[in-house]
Amino acid sequence: MATVEFVEATRVYPGADRPAVDAFELQIADGEFLVLVGPSGCGKSTALRMIAGLEPVDAGRIRIGERDVTDLPPKNRDIAMVFQNYALYPHLSVAGNLGFALKAAGVAKEERTRRIRATAALLDLEPYLDRKPRMLSGGQRQRVAMGRAIVREPQVFLMDEPLSNLDAKLRVSTRTQIASLQRRLGVTTAYVTHDQVEAMTMGDRVAVLREGQLCQVDTPLALYERPETVFVAGFIGSPAMNLIEAPLEDGCARFGETVIPLSRAAARAAADEGATAVTVGFRPEALELRGDGEGFAITVDLVEELGADAYLYGTAVAPAVSGRIDATPTVTVVARLAPKGVPRRGEKVRLRIRDDAFHVFSTKTGRRLPD
Amino acid sequence: MTATPPTRCASLPVSGRRSRRRGHAATGWLYASPTALFVLLLFVLPLFLVLRMSGSDWPLLAGNQGINVPDNFHEAVSHRFFRDSVVFTVKYTVLTTVILLALSLGLAVLVQESTRWKGLLRTSFLVPSALGLASASLLFYVLYSPLAGPFADLMRSWGFTFLGTPEGALWSTIFLIVWRYAGFYMLLMLVGLQSIPDEVYEAARIDGASRWQTFVGITLPLLRPTLTLTTVLCVTGSLLAFDQFYILTKGGPDNSTITIVQLIYNVAFQGQNDLGVAAALSVITLLALVIINIAQIRAFSRRADD
Numbered sequence: 001m002a003t004v005e006f007v008e009a010t011r012v013y014p015g016a017d018r019p020a021v022d023a024f025e026l027q028i029a030d031g032e033f034l035v036l037v038g039p040s041g042c043g044k045s046t047a048l049r050m051i052a053g054l055e056p057v058d059a060g061r062i063r064i065g066e067r068d069v070t071d072l073p074p075k076n077r078d079i080a081m082v083f084q085n086y087a088l089y090p091h092l093s094v095a096g097n098l099g100f101a102l103k104a105a106g107v108a109k110e111e112r113t114r115r116i117r118a119t120a121a122l123l124d125l126e127p128y129l130d131r132k133p134r135m136l137s138g139g140q141r142q143r144v145a146m147g148r149a150i151v152r153e154p155q156v157f158l159m160d161e162p163l164s165n166l167d168a169k170l171r172v173s174t175r176t177q178i179a180s181l182q183r184r185l186g187v188t189t190a191y192v193t194h195d196q197v198e199a200m201t202m203g204d205r206v207a208v209l210r211e212g213q214l215c216q217v218d219t220p221l222a223l224y225e226r227p228e229t230v231f232v233a234g235f236i237g238s239p240a241m242n243l244i245e246a247p248l249e250d251g252c253a254r255f256g257e258t259v260i261p262l263s264r265a266a267a268r269a270a271a272d273e274g275a276t277a278v279t280v281g282f283r284p285e286a287l288e289l290r291g292d293g294e295g296f297a298i299t300v301d302l303v304e305e306l307g308a309d310a311y312l313y314g315t316a317v318a319p320a321v322s323g324r325i326d327a328t329p330t331v332t333v334v335a336r337l338a339p340k341g342v343p344r345r346g347e348k349v350r351l352r353i354r355d356d357a358f359h360v361f362s363t364k365t366g367r368r369l370p371d
Numbered sequence: 372m373t374a375t376p377p378t379r380c381a382s383l384p385v386s387g388r389r390s391r392r393r394g395h396a397a398t399g400w401l402y403a404s405p406t407a408l409f410v411l412l413l414f415v416l417p418l419f420l421v422l423r424m425s426g427s428d429w430p431l432l433a434g435n436q437g438i439n440v441p442d443n444f445h446e447a448v449s450h451r452f453f454r455d456s457v458v459f460t461v462k463y464t465v466l467t468t469v470i471l472l473a474l475s476l477g478l479a480v481l482v483q484e485s486t487r488w489k490g491l492l493r494t495s496f497l498v499p500s501a502l503g504l505a506s507a508s509l510l511f512y513v514l515y516s517p518l519a520g521p522f523a524d525l526m527r528s529w530g531f532t533f534l535g536t537p538e539g540a541l542w543s544t545i546f547l548i549v550w551r552y553a554g555f556y557m558l559l560m561l562v563g564l565q566s567i568p569d570e571v572y573e574a575a576r577i578d579g580a581s582r583w584q585t586f587v588g589i590t591l592p593l594l595r596p597t598l599t600l601t602t603v604l605c606v607t608g609s610l611l612a613f614d615q616f617y618i619l620t621k622g623g624p625d626n627s628t629i630t631i632v633q634l635i636y637n638v639a640f641q642g643q644n645d646l647g648v649a650a651a652l653s654v655i656t657l658l659a660l661v662i663i664n665i666a667q668i669r670a671f672s673r674r675a676d677d
Contacts, residue, residue, distance in 0.1 A: 052577060053576075054573050054576065054577070073576070074576045074577045074579070075576065075577070075578075075579030075580075079577065080577065081573075081574070081577045083570050083573070083574060085568075085570055087568065087570035087571050087573065087574040088571075088574075089571060089574070089575075089588075089589065090571075090593065091592040091593060091595075100575070100578050100580070100588070101577075101578035101579055101580075104575075104578055104579045104580040104581070104584050104588075105579055148574075148578070152578075
């Protein structure tokens with residue numbers, strides 16, 4: 001087992017004007033399951049491929065355990081990787097796929113057979129050992145790809161969106177299997193996904209990336225409860241957090257009848273920036289229906305009733321912020337409500353933000369203002 | 372009474388549909404007819420003509436003199452050059468196929484991997500393919516010439532000529548063919564190589580396979596369809612070799628480089644002028660080719676199932 005460490009690691013693709021991965025500083029602890037998550041093109045796969053040695057490091061270092069592996073080829077890094085399209089060897093049977101790395105490493109035949117059998121048993125692949133990949137279902141192929149990594153008993157697992165080719169139902173069950181398997185084996189794992197639900201459910205910690213930079217690395221719950229930037233706030237959580245630009249008045253942000261008191265530190269920080277407005281964020285579940293004179297008014301556009309919850313999508317008149325030019329600014333607001341007595345489409349209702357269930361960000365920098 | 376109208380109604384669309392289907396078929400045949408005519412006139416008819424010739428006494432100038440089965444075949448296999456030409460053609464085919472395919476695969480790997488000189492290398496390997504085989508042969512005829520060629524002085528001082536000995540003539544011709552076709556086969560190999568996904572190679576790198584292990588364990592097996600195609604093409608082409616030998620050696624020296632097609636040509640048009648025997652030789656060659664190609668394709672696909 002080992003730790004993985006990015007030290008100012010940078011990758012610039014030839015001809016690109018900005019780095020795909022920009023001076024990463026990140027430590028993955030021994031045995032930890034770290035998820036790299038972000039939108040397409042944020043550099044998460046590149047970062048993973050830098051650990052693998054498939055992508056050169058233009059500046060900085062990569063360390064696995066005590067070793068600096070920056071200039072080592074993949075085979076000397078003691079890592080195993082699961083690819084998005086599995087990259088199974090199409091001409092080899094399942095057993096051949098599992099045993100390829102062992103054969104390349106010169107492991108003796110009996111030992112090879114033993115380890116292939118053990119891995120196949122772990123992943124319920126025993127009946128398929130003689131089959132070619134094309135004769136397997138998507139889920140079975142995915143397990144072979146996992147098995148190919150597991151059979152080598154590496155120090156680090158690298159997984160590049162391994163569930164994205166599975167159907168929704170299988171994805172959910174495989175998600176739990178991978179997470180529990182990783183905990184059982186205790187192998188340090190870096191896992192790339194663009195799906196924030198996967199990130200939240202699987203990772204010990206989650207690293208959120210954007211445009212080649214690390215936004216925030218924290219436990220799933222901490223990311224959810226205390227996002228450090230507007231981007232993380234909007235990216236983590238489904239439906240996304242409501243983010244509204246609200247004018248500052250006497251140390252408070254004002255949105256309809258709602259007055260959001262900023263902490264002293266936040267107010268000072270906003271004042272230091274010379275800001276006249278801040279971005280206020282509140283999750284759908286932080287909203288509740290209220291009567292006249294409270295909160296803010298919305299017109300209901302759509303109601304999604306899911307049984308346990310109902311999601312209300314509505315439009316509110318955006319607070320007037322000086323310097324903005326759109327004529328009748330509106331904002332979309334999502335609220336999670338109890339399924340009983342949900343307003344219907346076209347109704348006008350009032351919503352209130354629960355006390356302390358809001359986040360305040362600098363509109364200028366997108367960073368969270370101090371509490 | 373009540374039952375009649377529906378039956379009548381039902382029968383009408385059926386006949387309509389049937390006639391419409393017949394119309395479709397006629398249109399289909401109409402579309403296919405130019406190609407069908409082309410194939411019939413230029414491929415099927417000549418094949419039957421050759422089959423008929425092979426069973427008839429048919430001198431070049433006198434025309435068909437009536438059926439004489441199986442005299443032509445008997446005469447063909449007992450021709451004094453039949454054995455030699457078969458042995459020589461097979462030897463030439465094996466050498467050419469092995470050298471050409473190995474070299475073109477090597478070139479394909481080279482131009483696929485090197486990034487800097489890729490364009491220049493690909494183009495320079497492909498340039499000879501732009502030349503017709505006959506033109507290329509004439510070019511080499513001059514290059515190899517002990518009288519007018521650029522190596523004439525060299526050959527004189529070493530007491531050696533390219534086309535003067537049986538071995539020299541064979542290897543000089545193979546050199547010409549490899550030069551002329553390496554680029555073309557490289558292109559086919561390149562298409563095959565590029566159909567192998569990068570991810571599979573990355574997986575092999577992660578799995579710790581060396582370059583050689585990757586080549587033998589990944590590239591060659593996944594290149595099998597391409598190798599089948601190129602082998603069949605190369606073997607068929609080499610078994611039917613004619614132009615290069617006709618221009619460079621005319622079967623010489625000492626009748627050592629007579630290929631089967633050269634023999635057919637000689638029997639038909641050079642001296643013996645016997646179309647019947649030549650046709651019999653052609654039929655034998657055709658059968659051999661069919662058998663060899665079936666065997667090759669079977670061999671390649673059987674290994675794919677293992």
